[in-house]
Amino acid sequence: MRSVVLALLPVSAFAVYQFGLSVLLLLITTTVVAVATEWLFARLSGQGNTVSDWSAVITGLLLGLTLPPGFPLWMAAVAAFVGIALGKALFGGLGYNVMNPALVGRAFVQAAFPVAITTWTPAFAPERFAELIPSTLTLPFMQPVPIDDWVAGLGLDAWSGATPLALQKFQQIELPLSDVFSGTIAGSAGETSAILILVCGLWLAWRRMLDWRIPASVMAGAVLTALPFWLLDPTLYPSPWFVLCSGGLMLGAWFMASDMVASPVTARGAIIYGLFIGVLTVIIRLFGGLVEGVMYAILLANALGPLISGWTQPRVYGAGSRPKA
Amino acid sequence: MALFSIFPRRKTFDHGIYPVEHKELTADKPIRRMPFAPELVIPLEQHKGKPAIPTVRVGQEVVRGEPIAEADGHVSVPMHAPATGVIRDIALAPTAAGPKAPAIYLKVYQAASQRVLFDSAPDLAAMSRAELVAAVQQAGLVGLGGAAFPSHVKLVPPEGRTIETVLVNGCECEPYLTCDHRIMLEQTAALVRGIQLVLRATGAERAVIGVEDNKLDAVEHLRREIPADLPITAEAVQSKYPQGAERMLIKSLTGREVPVGGLPADVGVAVYNVGTLAQMGDLLPKGQGLIERVVTVSGPGVERPGNFMVPVGTPLRFLLEQVGLKESFGEVILGGPMMGMAVASLDVPVTKAVSGVVVLEREDLDLAERKVYPCIKCGACVEACPISLNPSVLGELAQVRDYATMAEHYHLDQCFECGCCAYVCPSNIPLTQYFRIAKAINREDEQ
Ligand code: SF4
Ligand code: SF4
Numbered sequence: 001m002r003s004v005v006l007a008l009l010p011v012s013a014f015a016v017y018q019f020g021l022s023v024l025l026l027l028i029t030t031t032v033v034a035v036a037t038e039w040l041f042a043r044l045s046g047q048g049n050t051v052s053d054w055s056a057v058i059t060g061l062l063l064g065l066t067l068p069p070g071f072p073l074w075m076a077a078v079a080a081f082v083g084i085a086l087g088k089a090l091f092g093g094l095g096y097n098v099m100n101p102a103l104v105g106r107a108f109v110q111a112a113f114p115v116a117i118t119t120w121t122p123a124f125a126p127e128r129f130a131e132l133i134p135s136t137l138t139l140p141f142m143q144p145v146p147i148d149d150w151v152a153g154l155g156l157d158a159w160s161g162a163t164p165l166a167l168q169k170f171q172q173i174e175l176p177l178s179d180v181f182s183g184t185i186a187g188s189a190g191e192t193s194a195i196l197i198l199v200c201g202l203w204l205a206w207r208r209m210l211d212w213r214i215p216a217s218v219m220a221g222a223v224l225t226a227l228p229f230w231l232l233d234p235t236l237y238p239s240p241w242f243v244l245c246s247g248g249l250m251l252g253a254w255f256m257a258s259d260m261v262a263s264p265v266t267a268r269g270a271i272i273y274g275l276f277i278g279v280l281t282v283i284i285r286l287f288g289g290l291v292e293g294v295m296y297a298i299l300l301a302n303a304l305g306p307l308i309s310g311w312t313q314p315r316v317y318g319a320g321s322r323p324k325a
Numbered sequence: 326m327a328l329f330s331i332f333p334r335r336k337t338f339d340h341g342i343y344p345v346e347h348k349e350l351t352a353d354k355p356i357r358r359m360p361f362a363p364e365l366v367i368p369l370e371q372h373k374g375k376p377a378i379p380t381v382r383v384g385q386e387v388v389r390g391e392p393i394a395e396a397d398g399h400v401s402v403p404m405h406a407p408a409t410g411v412i413r414d415i416a417l418a419p420t421a422a423g424p425k426a427p428a429i430y431l432k433v434y435q436a437a438s439q440r441v442l443f444d445s446a447p448d449l450a451a452m453s454r455a456e457l458v459a460a461v462q463q464a465g466l467v468g469l470g471g472a473a474f475p476s477h478v479k480l481v482p483p484e485g486r487t488i489e490t491v492l493v494n495g496c497e498c499e500p501y502l503t504c505d506h507r508i509m510l511e512q513t514a515a516l517v518r519g520i521q522l523v524l525r526a527t528g529a530e531r532a533v534i535g536v537e538d539n540k541l542d543a544v545e546h547l548r549r550e551i552p553a554d555l556p557i558t559a560e561a562v563q564s565k566y567p568q569g570a571e572r573m574l575i576k577s578l579t580g581r582e583v584p585v586g587g588l589p590a591d592v593g594v595a596v597y598n599v600g601t602l603a604q605m606g607d608l609l610p611k612g613q614g615l616i617e618r619v620v621t622v623s624g625p626g627v628e629r630p631g632n633f634m635v636p637v638g639t640p641l642r643f644l645l646e647q648v649g650l651k652e653s654f655g656e657v658i659l660g661g662p663m664m665g666m667a668v669a670s671l672d673v674p675v676t677k678a679v680s681g682v683v684v685l686e687r688e689d690l691d692l693a694e695r696k697v698y699p700c701i702k703c704g705a706c707v708e709a710c711p712i713s714l715n716p717s718v719l720g721e722l723a724q725v726r727d728y729a730t731m732a733e734h735y736h737l738d739q740c741f742e743c744g745c746c747a748y749v750c751p752s753n754i755p756l757t758q759y760f761r762i763a764k765a766i767n768r769e770d771e772q
Contacts, residue, residue, distance in 0.1 A: 053698055095699030095752075211704070265704035265717050314339070314713040316736045317572060318582045 001054040003209050007200040008061045008255065014196050015189040019069035019121065020128025022136040023189045027064040029073045033080035034060030034101075041089035055094050059083055062102040062255055065190025066248060066295070067109075070121045070133035070147060074140040075113050079105040099302040100259045103295050110295070116144050118291075120163055120187065122151065163187045165247045166291045168238045175242075187247065194245035201254030210258040213270040218253035219244055221278020229286060243282055252277070252294035262302040269305075269312035277301045335538050337563035338576040340711045342745045344500050344566055344663065346539065351503045351623045354631040356511055359620075359647060361408050361433045365638030366418045367393070368428040371676040372467040373474045374400030379429055385412045390441035390613055393429055402465045402475050404429070405614030407636035409437035419670045421659045421679075428674075431638065445612045449522070457526040464608045465615040465677075470494055470505075470569065470598030471660050473678035476605070479597070480526045482590035488527040489593040492578055493520060493534040493602060495543065496562065496569035499661025502681040504619040505599045507632045509536070509543040513550045516599055518606030520557055527595055531556040534599070535578050537564040566663060567743045571596045573711055585739060600680070620644075620675060626654030626684030635675050642671040644682060655687035663744045698752035706746035706756060712739050716746035716756045723759035731760075732767050740764070 016024045038056035042048065050056075063080055083105025091097040110117050121133050135144035164187070167173040191197075205212040222243050229237040243249065257263065257277050264273050277297045284293025370376035377394035387393055387406040394404040410433040418428035447460065461477040468474045482488050493516075497505040509516065520532045536544050538561040547559035562568055562577045572583050574596060581592040589596055604615055616637055623630040628649025635644060641657060658665040659679050675682070706716035714736055722731045731737040740760045747757040 093699065095701050260701050260703040263702070263704075265702050265707045265715065267704070267708060270704070309715075313707075313715055316585065316714060316739055317339075317576070317712040318585045318587065318739070319736075 001058060001209075003207055004058050004204060004255075005054055005061065007204045007209075008058065008065070010200055011065060011190050011193070011196055011251075012061060014193055015065060015069075018123045018193075019189060020125060020133075021131075022121075022128075022133040023064075023069050025073060025132070025136060026067060026069065026071060026076055026189060027061060029076045030064035030067070030080040031057055031060030033077045034063065034084050037081050037084035037089070041085065042093065045089070045093065047093055050093060053094060056084060059088070059101045059105075062100075062251075063105050065251060066102065066106050066188050068117060068120055069189050070119060070135040070144075071116060072113075072135055072138035072142075072144045074138065075109055075116055078112070079109040081105075082108040095261055097261055098305070099299050100256050100262050103256060103299050103302075106295060107299060119144070119147065121147065163247070163291065164242075165285065168242065168246070169285070169291055172235060174238060175246075188251075191248040191251040194250045197250040197254055201250075201258075204254070210254070211260070211263070211267075211270050213267060214258045214263060214274045215253040217271045217274025218249070218257050218278040218281075221275035222249060222282050223278075225279045225282040226286075237286065243285070247285075247292045248294040249281060252281070252298055256294075257298050257301065259302075262305055264305050264309040264312065266309055266312040266314065268314075269308040272312065273301050273305060273308050276304070335561055335563040336535075336577045337565055337568070338573040338711060340709055340713065340745070341565040341567060341573070342709050342748055343564075344748065346564075347501045347623070348503050348506070348539065350501065350630045351621050351632055352506060354503070354507070356504075356507050356619055356632045356634055359633040359635040359639060359644065361435065361439065361636060362639045362643035363433060363435070364413065364640075365407055365410075365431040365433060365636060366428050366640060366672075366674040367404055367407065367431060367638040368418060368420060368426055368674065368676055369394055369404070370426055371404075371473060371637070371678060372402055373472070374398075374402075374478075376427070377401060377404050379415055381412050381415075381429070383412050383414055386410070387412065387431070388442045389437075389439050390616060392614065393431075396462060400475055400478055402462055402467055402477075403614065404637075405465055405616050406431060407616040407638050408433040409439055410434045418674070419672050421666050421668050421673050421676075423669060441613055441616075446610060447612050449610055454526055454528065457522065460609055460612075461522075461526065461605065464605070464613065466601060466605055466608070467615075467677050468598055469600035469604065469618055469677065469680065471664070471678055471680050472571075472598075473676070476597070476601055479589075479595045480523065482527070482595070483588065486588075486590040487593060488529045488590060488595045489531075490579065491520065491523050491527060491529045491532040492574060492589075492594050492596045493532055493599055494569055494571070494574055494596055495534050495536040495540070495559075495599040496574060497540070498537060498564070498566045498569040499663050499665070499681070500566075501623045501683045502621045502661050503623075504621040504632050504680055506540050506543055508600050508603050508619055509534075509540070510546055512603040512607070513547065515606035516603040517551055517555070517557065518610070519597075519602030519604070520606070521555065522605055522609060523595070523597060523602060524556070529595070531558070533557075533578055534559040535562050535568075535574050536560070537562055537568055539564040566745065567711055570711065570741065570743060572741075585736075615677060618675075618677060618679070620679055621681040622648050622684075623681065624658075624684040625686045626651050626657075637675065637677055639675045640671065641668065641673050641675065641682065644675060645671065645684070650684065651686070653686045653688070654684050656685045658683045658685065663748070664742065695753045697754055700750075700752055700754060703751060705749040705751065709745040709749045711743060711745060712736070712741070714740055716750075716760075719763075720746075720754050720756045720759055723756075723763050728763045728766050728770075731763055737763055737767070 042050040083101040087101030087104030138144040223240040226240040226243040280297035281293045375397040414430040417425035466476040
């Protein structure tokens with residue numbers, strides 16, 4: 001699993017480059033807390049050293065990448081703790097969890113801190129390596145300070161505080177694809193550059209560390225669902241390419257849906273599971289109250305995983321075969 | 326691989342794995358004769374079914390080829406003396422499986438000519454099918470691919486079934502092994518004679534020799550050598566483990582699947598290993614019995630790997646002295662590394678079932694003792710299992726010792742311990758070992 005960590009490093013590095021020191025601290029916090037929680041629960045349950053399998057590092061990094069850049073560190077720590085404790089240790093540790101721990105952590109903070117998790121900050125703020133986003137260092141159990149004044153102080157004219165997804169959904173403004181693709185936009189720390197995620201994911205697929213069928217079918221599901229609506233009314237609905245490259249779809253498809261533990265074990269199952277995630281994501285985005293649907297789509301598909309595995313288990317050799325008279 | 330499945334490809338079965346072959350060590354090594362060990366140890370149970378019953382007494386002198394034990398019923402075969410010598414003892418001897426079993430100890434007369442004296446060439450052409458079947462049993466022939474099932478039993482399909490096609494197994498999918506490859510190249514005439522005999526005995530219309538496409542030279546050679554007027558063809562199948570497993574080869578060559586709990590005869594075929602048929606074609610016309618077989622001795626722990634004609638009963642210790650055992654040798658495996666068995670003692674003899682002796686180095690073993698992680702549901706085992714079982718679920722059930730559920734709901738009894746699942750498991754879970762134990766415990770419970 002070390003190679004999954006390796007593949008996440010470029011994505012993390014870009015996130016830090018884009019949003020500055022705050023994201024560096026954010027990623028360190030989630031990773032350290034995830035690993036510490038893993039260590040603690042392994043101790044408590046007598047499983048020995050499970051940190052060395054790297055899976056907690058992956059969870060920590062992934063979680064950090066899905067959070068807004070200025071997310072208060074104490075909240076991030078809570079997310080990491082909840083992700084590992086509730087999402088993994090409760091089920092019996094690595095291999096027994098039903099859902100992706102990073103997403104469980106994120107879902108928890110999404111419900112607990114609805115404001116903080118939708119507070120976005122501009123990318124490439126001029127002083128991003130010199131100063132932190134004010135909300136980052138919020139004291140534990142305090143609400144973050146509003147960052148409007150700080151953002152205003154940056155002197156960016158066009159800043160609306162909205163992600164490309166929100167812009168599209170509520171104002172039907174579709175940002176240029178090139179921006180969305182390369183990641184020079186607002187959004188969660190690590191989900192903004194579709195191209196980087198794609199490259200790292202492809203590398204993992206080539207190394208056979210992930211099942212290419214899952215990201216491929218997630219993307220196919222999303223495109224196929226978005227296409228008819230866009231054809232119907234391109235001014236109201238986003239284009240399929242925009243759907244693909246915006247928000248957490250890429251990160252979700254390549255790094256979270258593909259989590260082996262929580263996805264079906266059969267080849268056909270993987271495709272059904274991926275399509276399900278892709279379709280559901282777009283439906284939530286277009287018709288749900290939420291701006292982004294990847295997280296809930298994946299969690300729901302995770303829950304269905306074992307069921308899908310059961311349905312798609314290939315027929316046992318000779319089971320349907322009848323003797324020749 | 327599924328990505329490329331749209332392109333036409335060789336005949337094959339579903340799933341399976343691609344282990345490193347290591348066949349280059351011995352593939353071009355012609356079969357050479359192994360000298361006689363000072364003493365041969367001939368277990369009475371070298372085949373599936375009932376052990377043979379000794380017909381000699383301690384102190385009796387025997388001539389090479391002379392019967393020394395008779396078959397006990399239909400599913401059993403006789404034994405013949407692999408060398409001229411004297412019976413020293415009939416006693417327990419170590420076996421590959423572990424527990425000791427009765428065997429005949431034969432002290433070899435090193436000065437004897439070792440000519441096979443039991444020649445009484447029968448008139449094969451005049452024999453009826455039943456007489457042919459009896460002759461095959463008398464020759465002590467068993468499946469030399471490793472299964473060691475008495476060959477004559479498969480010649481007679483159960484009531485209501487007919488055998489249309491004889492499949493000849495020249496796949497040799499186990500890494501390291503090349504003895505069947507050499508047999509196809511060097512003993513072609515005997516092989517063709519053996520196939521003809523089986524065609525006659527079974528009444529089948531045709532025979533197809535299935536060879537993995539890593540041995541295309543053998544396919545071409547066979548196509549050249551087989552007389553055009555015979556209904557025998559050679560066919561290349563994909564090189565993929567376990568292509569040489571009976572049920573896999575049937576699927577690859579005929580597209581049919583043997584029904585669960587059924588026999589190959591249920592889909593109109595019988596499968597014979599090339600080595601078995603080459604021996605049959607050689608022995609039957611001369612009226613002789615099986616006293617030696619071709620064995621690949623290979624692996625990184627061996628100085629001079631090669632293919633050898635080895636007298637049955639040769640102790641491994643003697644065999645390995647001849648090829649030179651490296652200082653660093655670790656485990657000695659009978660058969661191939663995928664399905665073979667590691668032996669506990671070098672006093673274990675080569676039996677009719679031993680197609681190869683693979684010696685690994687100590688380093689290889691350290692690698693084998695890797696840390697076991699929990700199952701991460703990666704599905705690699707599901708994609709590998711040639712029977713399409715779910716080794717992931719089976720493994721978890723085995724860990725909680727729920728052997729009954731494994732058998733009732735997850736087809737444990739269909740697992741033939743091919744080792745594919747354990748080979749691909751990134752968590753190093755010894756799945757095949759779990760299943761072997763689970764099956765043994767279920768068998769005990771049934772009794
Ligand atoms: S050992 Fe059994 S379960 Fe494992 S791959 Fe082979 S047949 Fe399938
Ligand atoms: S290969 Fe091993 S880790 Fe993967 S699903 Fe099978 S048992 Fe689990």
